[in-house]
Amino acid sequence: MQNTALPGISRHNQDFLHVIQSYWQLTKPRIILLLLITTAGGMWIAAEGQVDPFLLIITLIGGAFSAGAANTINCLYDRDIDYIMERTRNRPLPSGRVSPRDALIFATILAVTAFTLLAVFANLLSAGLAMSGIFCYVVVYTHWLKRHSTQNIVIGGAAGAIPPLVGWAAVTGDLSWAAWVLFAIVFMWTPPHFWALAIMIREDYAKVGVPMMPVVEGNESTSHQILYYTLALIPVTLLLVYPLHVMGAVYAAIALLLGSIFVQKAWKLVQEPSELRVAKSLFKYSILYLMLLCAGMGIDSLPVTHRLTAALAANLGNHLVDAL
Structure with missing residues (x-):
């Protein structure tokens, strides 16, 4: 991963709404939605169909923030290959709409907020699991496996399988x-x-x-x-x-x-x-x-x-x- 912005690229957010949209895109919201569905499924089963609405909302917000942090760091790490691939060239980082420094700050804020919400309003186990999900996705999958092994998605898939554990732990405090x-x-x-x-x-x-x-x-x-x-x-x-x-x-x-x-x-x-x-x-x-x-x-x-x-x-x- 390069540490500097890609050459020949300049930011072109037109207004504040476009800035918000760029950061929103960094989080890969469509992926987050699917992860939250599995989180909710874990909570629903753990609570035997009677989930506390406040806990559900807090856990889903915490899960969304932690997944958003992981996805943002993934975009940051992969911005070099994203620029080459036609499908991903217009993402916020390779297009220059968000700087690498700002993306890292954004991801850090999301991760800290996610941990705080889950630790305070759910429990430390769910908060720790959410952070382990970020670690697995960023370090194990994105850094270690993605560019080096055909089994990248098999082993790295563990990161995407953690959200139901977060949901279960938020309700029961154990696994x-x-x-x-x-x-x-x-x-x-x-x-x-x-x-x-x-x-x-x-x-x-x-x-x-x-x-x-x-x-x-x-x-x-x-x-x-x-x-x-x-x-x-x-x-x-x-x-x-x-x-x-x-x-x-x-x-x-x-x-x-x-x-x-x-x-x-x-x-x-x-x-x-x-x-x-x-x-x-x-x-x-x-x-x-x-x-x-x-x-x-x-x-x-x-x-x-x-x-x-x-x-x-x-x-x-x-x-x-x-x-x-």
Whole structure:
């Protein structure tokens, strides 16, 4: 990473609104939204569908700030290759709209604020986990792995799997086996999600020498890896049902339905590994998959869902007894 601004680039924020927009873009808000959904899912399960609204808001704000800090430092570190890639050239740092010094100050403020909010209004465990997420994303993924290993997104995916741990810890103050299963779900979901994107923008990564799997191993090998991870993801999601018994039949049905569609799309990519349209469809669905899976967790954990499923089970049991 260079320590000076890229040559030939000058700032061109037109007004204060554009300045705000530039800093907003540094945080990569679309990525943050997905991370917050997994955070909320962790909180919802931990609280058995009865989350304290104030704690939920504070934890989501703290999570957003910590993720924003990590993403900003990622943009700061990668501004050299972002300038080369067409897709990222207009980001705030390579375009010169934000200086490296200001970006670092901004990231520091976000991280300190996130830690303070979580430590004061939730607990130190959730605050510490949020900071570990920044460390994993910045040091382990961005600095150590991204430019040096085809397994960058596999190992680095641990950073994106930390938000549900933050949510769980904020509610309970500890980390149970269920919390670690939530971590494992996001960890296993990350390679299929990101490798589908990497297939779509393979040429960009090749241009800047980032050894993403499609660049080094090719689309065919990558598509098979995507399928393997997708197949492995389904039993991991069902661990919440058995043996942990923190989720019920509603979640199980949702997880199986969503997982089967995911596998179907992954299999289609195996058949057409160089078809960008198929990779794009898989990438978009992977986002929808995680959102709907977390929604399924929320629905299943509601007290009203417990009552309905218990009533249905009792009614079915009575009918079976009568039939016998």
